[in-house]
Structure formats: C-alpha cells, structure tokens
Amino acid sequence: MGAALHAVNGIASSTPPGRALRLAVLLAVAGGVILPIIAGLWETARAGFGILPAIGANHLSLEPWRMLAELPGLGTSLKLTLLTGLGATVLSLILAAGTCAAVHGRMSTRTGGRMLTPFLAAPHAAVAIGLAFLLSPSGWIARALAPLVGWDRPPMLITVNDPWGGALILGLLVKEVPFLMLVMLSALSQIAVARHIAVGRALGYGRGTVWVKVILPQVWPLVRLPVMVVLAYSLSVVDMALILGPSNPPTLAVMLLRLFSAPDTAMLLPASAGAVLQGVLVALSFGLLLLVERGVKRVGLWWLRRGGRGLSAEPGLMLTTGVTATVMMAGALGMLALVVWSLAWRWPWPGMLPESWSPGAWMRPGAGWGWALWHTVLLAFATTGLALALAVAWLEGEDRARMRRARWAEALIYLPLLVPQIAFLYGLNVLFLRIGISGGMAAVIWAQALFVFPYVMIALSDPWRALDPGLPRAAAALGAGPWRRLWAVKLPVLLTPILTAAAIGVAVSVAQYLPTLFMGAGRIATLTTEAVTLSSSSDRRVTGVYATLQAGLPFAAYAAAFLIPALAHRNRRALQGGGPGT
C-alpha cells in the first residue's frame, strides 16, 4: 500500500462549522430548555420545604406540608385528580387504539390526519368552553331534549363541573383521542400491518385478535412517550379543569393555582409543597404505567402462547369507533356553539338557534379582545420562530455530524412535556423575578417556548429524515457547501413540513395558559387567559368571541401551512400533495 494511507470517517471529515453549530444547539437546549425546568423544580421544591426568601421564609421545615395536609378537601382533590387523569388517559388509549384498528386500511394516514387536524389545532380552553356551552343545562343538548322530555325551563342538573369529573374527562378525550390517533397512525405506517394481518389471518386468527396480539405490541414502543405526555397532562391540566372540572374541591392543579394566587403570600409555601406533590403524583403514575406494561407483557405472552384464535373483536372495534365519533362530534358541536353564541343576541329557551343575531360583541376590539389578540399573535410568532430556528439547527447539526439521535437526546426533547407545568413554573418565575424579567413579554415568550419547542421538534424530525438523501448529496457534488445545501435545497424542499410544524407551534403557543399567567404576572392578557377568566362569567357572547378567536388563530395557521406551499409549489408536481414525509 502506498505512502498516502488515510483513515477517514464521517466525523473527521465534517467541517468545523458543523461542530460549532452542534455546540450552539447543545448550549441553547441545555440553557434555554433543560436548565429552566430543573431550576424551576429546584426553586419550587425549596419553597415547598420552607425556603422562599422573597416572603421572608428562610428555614428548612415541613410546615408547608402540614399546612397542605390540613387544607379542606385535599384527600377528595387527590382522588379526583387520579380519577380524571388516569381515567382520561386509559379511555383515550382504548378509544384511539380501537378506532385506529377499525379505520386502518380504509382510510389513508393523510385523510385521517386531515380529519384530526381541527381537533389538534383547537386550544384546550376553547374546546372546554365549547363543551360547557353544549353540555350546560341551557345548552344545545338540553334544548334538543326539551320537547321530548317536556322541560319548559333549563333542567336543574349538574352537567358541567360535576363533582365526579365526568365533564373534565370528556373534555380531555376530545383533545387526547385525536392526538393519540395521529401518533398511532404514524406508528402504524412504520409497521408492515397488512402483511402481518394477512399472516395472522392465514393462521386462523380473527382480524381483531391479530390487532391485539400482533399489531398493538409493535405499536406500543412507538407511542409510549406520547402516552406518557397524555398521562402527565391529564393529571395536571389547569385550564380545562377550571372550566369543566369540579369546583369544590377541584383537582389538585386547580387547588394549587388558587393557593398560588391567594392574597395571603404565606400560602405560597403549601402551594409549592403541593406542586412537589403534583410532580410526585405524575412520577408515580409513570412508575405505575411501567409496572402495568410489564404485567401486560407477561400475561400477553402467556395468552399468545396458548394459541387461542379468539372470537371476533369486531364488536369491540365498532363500539370504540362509535364512542370516538360521538366524542369528536361533541367537540365539533362545542366549537360551533362558540361561534353561534358570539353572534347571538336574543336566544330564549328552548330554541335551537338564536331568535335575533348581532355582531355587537365583535364590534368592540377596544373593549379587550384587540389587545389580547395582538399579544397572542405576537407570542405565537416569537415562540414558533424561536422553536423552528432551534429545531432546524438541531436537525441540521445531526445531518452534518451524520449522527443518529441518541435516546437521551430524544428523551430531552420530551422532557418539558413530561414534567407537569405547575410543578416548575412557579419556581421558574421565582428565578425570573430574581433576574428581573418576570412580568414582561420576554419571560412569557421563554416560558411558552419550553412547550412549543418539543412539539415543533417532534413534528419536523420524521419529515426531515425522510428527505431524499440524494438531493443534498447532488448539491454537494455540484460544489454547494453545507449552508447553501440547507438554504437552497433542504429548506425549500421541506417547506410543507416546516410550515406544518410552525402551525403546530402556533397552536401550542396560543393554547398556553399557565406560563402566560405566571410569567406575565397577570399583566399580559392573551385570548387564552381572558377566555378562561370569562368562562365563569355570565356573558356568553363575549366569552364566545374570545374562544372563537382563540380557536380561529390555530386554524388560520394550519390553513396558511396548507395554502403557502400549494401556491409556492403550484408548478412543482413532485412537491404537491403534502411533500415528503407528511
């Protein structure tokens, strides 16, 4: 062998800019996303154990926990939290899995995704307000039943804010079932479903049995993290629980919000202890999930090895599909109710539509919604822009290093979605106060971006990897350096998934309640904070306006994400119909 013998591999030949980019991304993620969460948890925990210098509490003690334990209704509140949180998660999982099994193969992933999009886009608070309008004793359902049952006035029934959390569970289902379905459909597209079903049926198993025994076990590892996100969210949701959940006592997260905003600052200590408890509750639920997973695996294998061909599971699939359709129908009707109420003038019982209409509530942007809309748009653009920039930088860094994502990195992306917001946002605000940015736009942007970034990153990762590697390679062979490959080839070709990720980012930002409330110190009103506040008021017209706008913004973002690429690529056949990976 000659004198010139070189060992070259991908990393050694990557250019120094690639390394600088990766370092910048690492610093941004560590300092901008991970550190705030850990510091927030730490500050919250300190306050929970008696150390909150801002109110003169300087001694380590268990007093906050004693105060928390003595709060009336804490036990009931915990039970409610577990009931609604676990109940909503288990039901969403069953409904999503059953419906996916029923519609898979009959509906393309893209059609399914399109049908689910409105539900994914709608902010939690708007969905909750819409459901409240629909379910309340004077809502559409009661009005429809009135002539049949003979109600001459709204019935004295507790339908919303019921003490068992039923309305809250329904609200969570409207959001979580479509989310899990989307995740499952995307997981199913990575599995040779049709072939496995054919093999299973040829061996004498019914279709539904093959789903349960063969397909779902393959889907589970791909959806475990999203299910954990749903679990953490359902256990600690604040805005939906305020609007739909029981009020006395409420779920733990709502109880904590009340304590955090109580006029007596001494209550901050038990509130912090409660926030720690909320975190522990979620952590224990994760443990429970892993235990159940292990148990199901053992029982499942035993069941599988027995070789029973089983009865047809079709009735079960039909049932779950029916329930899912009903839940989604309720969500859609609720959204419609928002619009109708915002335009109603006189709407006497038991008419199905208002007697007279008026755009009055829409005509006074100066009365509040103008500013709230402006703040919301500003926050959505800022947070989505930041999140997109970071996500693109991250993915481009992976490309340049020619590395696959490590498991710990994937877990880091999910971290902000797995830690309950209320467990660290107060502590984070303590820090923000110390560095003097609390109450300002920057603080709210930062706090919201913690939750926007993971969704943008998750949405963009698969399409990014699905990009035909021949394109950047061809560009490199033509002499284009890494930056030109990014700007002139990758980003334009990935325009559709990038804008879709941006629309998801906007939807997540618009929906944020707690970060806006805590970091904005009540001074930054958004459509969401206002809608939640107004939801307990009696003027449904104004509430309807806020909630309609709140839901309208994400819809507009999704519409733009659909229209812009369609226009920009109208003469490019290969990029039409969603582009790569969507």
Place this chain on the structure above:
Amino acid sequence: MTLEIKGLSVRYRQEPSLFAPLDLCIESGEVATVMGPSGIGKSTLLDAIGGHLAAGFTMTGSVRLDGREVTQLPPEARRIGLMFQDAALFPHLSVGDNLAFGLARAIGGRAARRAAVEAALEQAGLGGLYERDPATLSGGQRARAALMRTLLADPQALLLDEPFSRLDAARRAAVRGFTFAHIRDRAIPALMVTHDPADAEATGGQVLSLVTEGAGG
C-alpha cells in the same frame, strides 16, 4: 487530468472490508467501469470517492485528482461530479434553475449565467424548457438535464451510479452516447458503476470487477 485511486477500501463499523483494496488510475476522457455482484458495495465505492459516505462507514486509502489529494476534503470541495440513476433533480426548482444551481461561480453576471444555462439546455435537446417542472420531464430528458447540471459545475472527474438503468432500451443507447461524448469532450476521467455489460462495452475503457477481500486480486 487523472483520477488516481490507491488501496481504497471501505468498511462498515467493525465489519470486514466490503471489497479488497482497489487500485485504479483513470485517464482524461476515459470511462472506467466497475462491475460486481450486487451488495458488494459498488455504490459505496463511489460514495467514498465523492466524499458522500453515510454514517458508520470508514474508508482507507487515497483518492488523488490530477495529483491533488482529495481524501480529506468535504464533497463540495472535491470537484467530483455525481450522476444517479434517478437523476436527483431538485424538485422545488425549475429545470433551468436546477442547471443554474450547478453552474460554476466563475461565470458572473445574470445575463451571462442565464445564457450559459440556455446553451446547455439547447445542447441537451431541452431548449425552451427552462421554466419546466422537472417532475414533468421524461426519463431521458431528466437524465440529460442531470448531466448538464453536473457538467456546468465544471467537475474535474465524474462518477456515474448506474445512470442509465431506469431508462428503457431505446433511450438508453442515446443517453449513453450523449453522456460519454460529453465526457470525452471535456477530457475528464469518469468512473461508472453498472449491471449492464452493454454499458461497459460502450465505454471502451477499462473494466474492473470488485471482489470480496481474500477472494483474489
């Protein structure tokens, strides 16, 4: 101009080398052909020469282009053109803009650049198709557009990865003749990977077979 390859072998992680170390010298205007059983790493060989090795692959040996050692350079600095079987035209750019992307920076001025692209299109029988969507071209047109894009970048060597395998028999001979004529015209060395003995015959250059390590050579 010559493309000189010395003791080149590629391995994936800790696995044994894909093929026995390769020595090869290709002169200006010559099209050398590499054949071999599928799966032996013919495309990977081209990736190694062009600098496009995927994650996990390591190469040893050296690649010299006109005496210039390029082994350590990133692909965009090697000036080695690459042609795929699927042409890999950028789907978001028009046919002409695909060529403009390739056109070397040395040609300055909007009008001059446009003229160079139009001339290349004309040469490839694609005159007047500047604004066309590449997705609407036929297979033969796509292959010719990809070749012109590659040549406009003024490469000092060319790698061809089964460039004609997607074309039907009738177009195949025509596109092949067109491609080889341009390579001779430019007087650059080219290395082609193919399954088709007819491709190899048409080059008139040396033909190599990749063999697994220890199997001979």
